[in-house]
Amino acid sequence: MKNDILLAKWLSGEISEEELETLKKSGDLAAYEKIATYASKLKAPPFDKDAVLQKIQQGRQHASSGVRQIRPWKRFARVAAVISVVLVSYIFLLGEDTVISTANAEKTDLVLPDESLVILNAGSVLTYNRKKWDERREVLLEGEGFFKVVNGSTFDVKTYAGTVSVLGTEFNVKNREDYFEVNCYKGAVRIIHRKDTLKLLPGGTFRALGGKKAETKNTPDTEPSWLRDESSFKSVPYPLVLKEFERQYNVRVHLRAETNLDFTGSFSNKDIETALKSITLPFRLKYKFTDGKKDEITIYTDKD
Structure with a gap:
């Protein structure tokens, strides 16, 4: 949420030096700079400002009176909305991707x-x-x-x-x-x-x-293992293996152990308990579901 506010400030030109440094460290700024650079080289399509404003006003009139507006967001939301509309228009008109x-x-x-x-x-x-x-x-x-x-x-x-x-x-x-x-x-x-x-x-x-x-050369496989619901690795850094595990099970993994490890093996993409054993037992690691959550897992050593 904090980065969303900083990005909106950056887009509107109202970001401070301190906030800019925070945004750079987050890693989000680089992607938005690429979008902004690309968009600046394109010719914008005709934009009917009055028509858009009229639609916004109509939308407000139909909004429920019970909804509380958070006013500090108003200016940032407008900037983000305009940027989104323009970028979508560019993509649609130029590429139809x-x-x-x-x-x-x-x-x-x-x-x-x-x-x-x-x-x-x-x-x-x-x-x-x-x-x-x-x-x-x-x-x-x-x-x-x-x-x-x-x-x-x-x-x-x-x-x-x-x-x-x-x-x-x-x-x-x-x-x-x-x-x-x-x-x-x-x-x-x-x-x-x-x-x-x-x-x-x-x-x-x-x-x-x-x-x-x-x-x-000459590996015997005829298709990638993930087509058979199995993720396989050969001398791959352990953190990258955990990233793939997170993608396959839509969970978050906290690693409280040595990360300078390479993993060779595989894990099932259909059975999370079996998969966890496959990626922890080779390194004598343990795992637990954090605070009883099914979507958050901690991997740790016996010392923890």
Whole structure:
């Protein structure tokens, strides 16, 4: 809630130096700066200010008299509302993008305009432009997705960590925090990661994690394990494993133990008790539901 107020102040130009430093430390400012920079380069559509104000007034007249207004928020709410309306208008008018997202503890599948199949893992977002699809088969991915691409022109999966290009194949892309991984199951994929370009064949895996890159070949898997409701890891930092656990079960995990650990193994995405044992027993850790809450878990050592 506090960050929402600071963001509103920043958008309206009323933020103090001290508040700005607080906002920078929270990590939220960087994302909003990117949005503001992008929006500043666009040509705004015609905006009928009087019509919008009239609708706002009409909405107030229909509001229940029993609702108490919190006046210090009024100015910030107006700023946020105007920004939201303008940005949505930009997206609609310029790109007509289709955005598909999954919440925690949720998976979904979708069919793209060319009949290619995508299955999104929990906590993921996929964006594509249906109107321009025939010109360019391209999607933007944040999170993790499995792709079964039909043959045709180049198909690009773009992430902030790199681009995966194919013609027709089956592959998985994971793009989370500082973790970028591509697995090829059929056909071939080309990966552009920073200054490197490489090609993966079936059974090949490329991973960039914590500044280190690695490529492996001839893995026996024919699909990602999460399609079978299981999350698998090989030498992955323990905090990242816990992040995936949080996404799969829509819970919050508090770790009160050594975090400089790498985890190799898997956990079930369907049975939380079994999953907790899978990620704690190898390190002789214990777990408990915090204060009896089913959505909050503490992992700790015997010393605690």
